[in-house]
Amino acid sequence: MRFVAVSSCPTGIAHTYMAAEALEQAGRAAGHEVVVETQGAAGSTPLDPAVIAAADGVIYAADLEVRDKERFAGKPFVDVGVKKAVHDAPGVLAAAIAAVEAGAPAATSAAVHSPSPATKVDKNASVGTRVRQWLMTGVSYMIPFVAAGGILIALGFMLAGIAWDGGNGAVEVTKIPVTDLVSNFDPTSLQQWSAVLFQTGALAFGFLVPVLSGFIAYAIADRPGLVPGFVGGAASVAVGAGFLGGLVTGFVAGGLAWWISRWNVPKGVRGVMPVVVTPLLSSLLVGIITLVVIGRPIAAAMDHLSSWLNGLSGNNLVLLGALLGAMMGFDLGGPVNKVAYTFAVTGLATEGLAADANQYKIMAAVMAAGMVAPLAMALATSVRKSLFTHAERENGKAAWLLGASFISEGAIPFAAADPWRVIVSSVVGSSVAGAVSMAFGAGLRAPHGGIWVLPLISNFWGFLVAVLVGMVISCAIVVALKSARPSAVVQAEQAADAQLAAAVATAA
Amino acid sequence: MSTPLITADLVAVDLAAADRDDVTRHLIGLLAAAGRVTDADAFHADVRTREAQMATGMPGGIGLPHARSEHVTAPSLAIGRLTQGVDWGAPDGPATLVFLIAAPATGEGDHLQILAALARRLVHESFKTSLREAPDAATVAEIVTREVVPS
Numbered sequence: 240m241r242f243v244a245v246s247s248c249p250t251g252i253a254h255t256y257m258a259a260e261a262l263e264q265a266g267r268a269a270g271h272e273v274v275v276e277t278q279g280a281a282g283s284t285p286l287d288p289a290v291i292a293a294a295d296g297v298i299y300a301a302d303l304e305v306r307d308k309e310r311f312a313g314k315p316f317v318d319v320g321v322k323k324a325v326h327d328a329p330g331v332l333a334a335a336i337a338a339v340e341a342g343a344p345a346a347t348s349a350a351v352h353s354p355s356p357a358t359k360v361d362k363n364a365s366v367g368t369r370v371r372q373w374l375m376t377g378v379s380y381m382i383p384f385v386a387a388g389g390i391l392i393a394l395g396f397m398l399a400g401i402a403w404d405g406g407n408g409a410v411e412v413t414k415i416p417v418t419d420l421v422s423n424f425d426p427t428s429l430q431q432w433s434a435v436l437f438q439t440g441a442l443a444f445g446f447l448v449p450v451l452s453g454f455i456a457y458a459i460a461d462r463p464g465l466v467p468g469f470v471g472g473a474a475s476v477a478v479g480a481g482f483l484g485g486l487v488t489g490f491v492a493g494g495l496a497w498w499i500s501r502w503n504v505p506k507g508v509r510g511v512m513p514v515v516v517t518p519l520l521s522s523l524l525v526g527i528i529t530l531v532v533i534g535r536p537i538a539a540a541m542d543h544l545s546s547w548l549n550g551l552s553g554n555n556l557v558l559l560g561a562l563l564g565a566m567m568g569f570d571l572g573g574p575v576n577k578v579a580y581t582f583a584v585t586g587l588a589t590e591g592l593a594a595d596a597n598q599y600k601i602m603a604a605v606m607a608a609g610m611v612a613p614l615a616m617a618l619a620t621s622v623r624k625s626l627f628t629h630a631e632r633e634n635g636k637a638a639w640l641l642g643a644s645f646i647s648e649g650a651i652p653f654a655a656a657d658p659w660r661v662i663v664s665s666v667v668g669s670s671v672a673g674a675v676s677m678a679f680g681a682g683l684r685a686p687h688g689g690i691w692v693l694p695l696i697s698n699f700w701g702f703l704v705a706v707l708v709g710m711v712i713s714c715a716i717v718v719a720l721k722s723a724r725p726s727a728v729v730q731a732e733q734a735a736d737a738q739l740a741a742a743v744a745t746a747a
Numbered sequence: 748m749s750t751p752l753i754t755a756d757l758v759a760v761d762l763a764a765a766d767r768d769d770v771t772r773h774l775i776g777l778l779a780a781a782g783r784v785t786d787a788d789a790f791h792a793d794v795r796t797r798e799a800q801m802a803t804g805m806p807g808g809i810g811l812p813h814a815r816s817e818h819v820t821a822p823s824l825a826i827g828r829l830t831q832g833v834d835w836g837a838p839d840g841p842a843t844l845v846f847l848i849a850a851p852a853t854g855e856g857d858h859l860q861i862l863a864a865l866a867r868r869l870v871h872e873s874f875k876t877s878l879r880e881a882p883d884a885a886t887v888a889e890i891v892t893r894e895v896v897p898s
Contacts, residue, residue, distance in 0.1 A: 249800055252850050252859060253813050256866035257805065264870060280815065280850070281859040302801075325870075326806050326838060 242335055243291050244275040244298035245305050246321055251280035254321045258300045261328035269332060278306055296339040298331060300324035309462050315339045368727050375728050377455035377489055378656040379630045384446045385652055386637040391440030393644035395433045396691040402429035406694030410685045412437050448472045448485035451655055459493025463500040463513060467492035467521035474526055478534035481573020482651045488529055495521040537574050544578045556677045564608030564673020568665040571612055571647045571654055579605055584686045599682030606645050606683055607676040607705040608669035613642030613649030615668050615713035626721040628729050645689035660720035668713020676705035750821040752861050753891045756781060758884035762827040770833055771812050774825040774847040783823040784849060790818040802836020807875055810835035810842035817852040822862055824848055826887055844879060860897035868895050
């Protein structure tokens with residue numbers, strides 16, 4: 240049989256290793272394989288997940304709390320303490336064999352023991368590095384959702400441009416509700432197909448913030464973090480806190496789950512901790528924090544910002560464009576972005592607007608600004624690959640299409656991974672785009688659509704110049720900021736690449 | 748590894764002692780004389796605290812007192828070969844071979860690998876026998892240095 244074991248003792252320098260050696264010896268003597276993870280003072284090398292997966296049973300020869308015990312969930316085990324393993328390793332092994340023959344313990348057999356999703360977390364790294372690794376874990380799981388959802392939405396817009404006459408398709412497609420698709424789907428209608436694409440993409444986008452938050456929490460607290468992380472992310476969406484709120488809920492949920500799962504509870508309760516108590520309590524707490532504590536100030540701030548914006552109208556248009564642009568670039572679909580966007584869209588609804596009304600110019604400035612961040616990140620990943628992780632580079636390719644379609648969310652993975660530098664560059668670039676669009680007097684009669692609503696943009700060239708100028712400025716700033724202080728995660732990835740390349744070269 | 752784990756002057760081959768405390772005090776004296784323990788009494792208190800948690804008598808007549816302590820400057824081992832067995836709390840009888848492990852309180856990982864390797868060697872019967880049969884302190888120290896290699 241194959242066994243995995245964990246040994247530990249209070250001092251971590253003697254019993255831990257004697258128990259390990261004794262168990263391995265006893266295993267060899269009896270013709271069984273025993274692989275021991277020594278959780279001692281000399282540092283601990285986690286068991287290879289493949290070895291754990293292949294093991295028939297688990298031996299806990301540990302006087303301390305076993306680290307990351309969920310790895311062994313569902314396997315038959317004996318829990319003997321370190322001293323027994325030192326003094327009577329053959330006896331412990333015999334007990335473990337008996338446990339395997341008796342089958343998996345009923346209490347834990349329900350536990351899922353499929354391989355866990357990978358995280359980028361190195362448990363021995365410094366706090367700063369680990370915070371970045373937690374972030375990167377969340378971001379790397381979010382990226383496929385951004386790409387899939389964003390591209391579906393963009394394709395929906397494209398198809399809608401053909402399906403409707405008059406260049407208005409990207410607007411019309413969003414007006415077909417899901418219920419209509421369900422009850423009256425017509426496979427011969429291009430309009431319906433474009434709506435299917437758009438709605439599916441929109442659903443995928445609904446996961447962005449929950450996945451980000453959920454996997455940040457997962458990186459911090461392992462499996463117990465998933466539920467509160469996802470719930471917190473959804474709560475952040477519900478209160479309009481966007482991805483910045485999702486970052487907060489991810490860290491809060493991860494911290495809570497980590498803390499609760501380490502409570503020293505009576506043995507009777509221990510079995511229901513991972514399935515009931517930890518997810519229940521941590522979700523409740525993160526829900527209270529998000530809905531009650533974070534929600535209200537955000538709503539109040541959005542109200543203030545809106546009424547302040549309304550008071551500004553009619554003054555210097557270029558300045559207004561710069562301000563709205565900055566707001567668009569700040570949180571990419573979050574509350575500040577939403578205030579600026581809503582301000583513009585509400586203006587469009589004004590009755591009897593003249594063809595060159597300020598409302599149209601405001602809409603154009605807002606859209607130009609909203610396209611800048613994803614386009615700038617796409618440009619940055621292609622001109623300075625070395626500053627970005629593999630996942631970010633891949634996401635950069637999708638970001639071209641997302642940016643062109645005015646889907647600001649395409650930049651969220653970059654902003655979530657490195658909020659400070661990306662947001663600064665995005666705000667400046669978007670602000671310039673807003674101002675330039677205003678200066679050229681570009682106008683737009685559609686609330687969204689990016690390049691797919693070209694026919695609805697007046698002074699199209701001015702609009703395009705605004706987007707391109709903003710994109711280049713934003714890209715230059717993010718490249719400069721990232722070059723000044725390269726990310727540890729990116730450097731680690733590149734070191735690994737170099738090693739791999741060297742290994743391949745030697746092998747060849 | 749700048750300081751070797753053990754040297755001949757950290758080995759007492761014919762140690763006559765009355766009890767656990769006596770043996771430990773003698774071995775700590777060797778470590779203090781070699782400058783590896785800065786405060787013998789304080790370190791002794793640390794070892795006693797550890798011993799009180801769980802006796803460190805090991806199978807086969809081994810006593811393994813140990814502590815991580817701020818009074819230790821380098822990972823060190825002192826060995827006492829007793830002329831008469833002393834109870835060390837092991838179920839299979841008194842200890843005649845005592846290993847005192849002194850580890851610094853700070854620092855994780857690499858420099859403690861040597862102690863992990865030592866603990867692993869102690870499980871092997873041949874290692875213990877060779878130490879018991881070694882003619883003098885220098886040979887004992889030499890066997891440990893040769894056999895205990897961090898993996």
